[in-house]
Amino acid sequence: MQIDLDLPAPYRPHPRFAAAFAACPLIAILRGITPAEAAAHGVALYEAGFRVLEVPLNSPHPFESIAALRAALAVDAVVGAGTVLRPGFVAEVARAGGELIVMPHADRAVIEAAKAQGLACTPGVATPTEAFAALASGADALKMFPAEQLGVPVVKAWRAVIAKRVPLVPVGGITPHNMAPFLAAGADGFGLGSALYRPGQDVLQTAAQARAFVDGVRAACEGVRP
Template sequence: MQPSINLPAPYGMHAGLANAFAACPLIAILRGVTPADAAEHGRALYEAGFRIVEVPLNSPQPFDSIAAIREALPADAIVGAGTVLHPSYVDSVKAAGGELIVMPHSDADVVRAAKVQGLACAPGVATPNEAFLALKNGADVLKMFPAEQLGPAIAKAWRAVIAKEVPLVPVGGIAPDNMGPFLAAGANGFGLGSALYKPGQSAEVTAAHAKAFVDGLALARGEAK
């Protein structure tokens, strides 16, 4: 007789994040943005088609920027924090209107704190062990980080054992013209940092970069007109 296999509980993604991700699976990382500029850049991203924006907590007054973007964007956008290194920050993110916690690591305490507050969470993972532990703790998205070191071959290997319902989101070194190999390997979306936004650039530059990424994603998906 074959031994029984205890399968994990069905994966369920945070509803708001799932809707935003379905609309556009590109996560804008506005590292270094200031509260005075945050809303303008958030609107530029939204108008280009983005629906998920994060402000890393090592930015100037990040909670004020999160609040400004949240107030500026329609309800179908998800705004959150990146580089969340300790669970004590989760309450402040929620108080600012954030709905998403993004991390460079997979600290179980941070993931659990996010889920207790009803927030979506995207922990950074670099190995299958980290990925499955993150999912066990309630992760909504697996942030493959750093993507430039992991590469499409790793994404393909992970996808063979990670349920297709779980989004794999490479972050690090992603450009408008290199998304195709990752998508072909099983990735679902991307986190976009300095190739999208650098501190001090104008909202017009952010809009142009955002359009390039949206067009690049369509091309990689075979959807370009």
């Protein structure tokens, strides 16, 4: 008899997040960006192919930056917040126009607050126990963090037990040149921080680094397809 191993709860990914991530499986993490520069960098990322962008809440005036990005980008882009540590922040993200909550941890209260607001949520997880608990709470994707510590073997091990329809998204230490092994092991995309954007950098530099990542993930995906 074939035993059907499935998820601990019905998995219904947020449709806008799922579509944006499918269009480009890269999440731009704009830690430290200011409201005055957010729109220009966001447009540069969008033109390079990015469709998911987050502003960590430990950035200057993050809700204003989220609002600026939302106003500047087309409707197929998903804008949200990162480093969301408490459920009370979720409503503020939604009021700013955000549609995505990203966290370094897997706090059930934050996940449930995001889902109650109709937002996508990508919690940070470092163990299978955290991963399955996050999915049971309604997570749309799993942020494998920190990717440098977890490594490719952990991605492969998790992929053997986590349903393939659940996106695994390593974050931390990802470059345009080291994505292929993660994808081959079962990762679906990546979150990109300082290798993509550092506070104060020129928009042209953001555009160039964005193109390098988009080219890198496309080449990596081609290389791992059967």
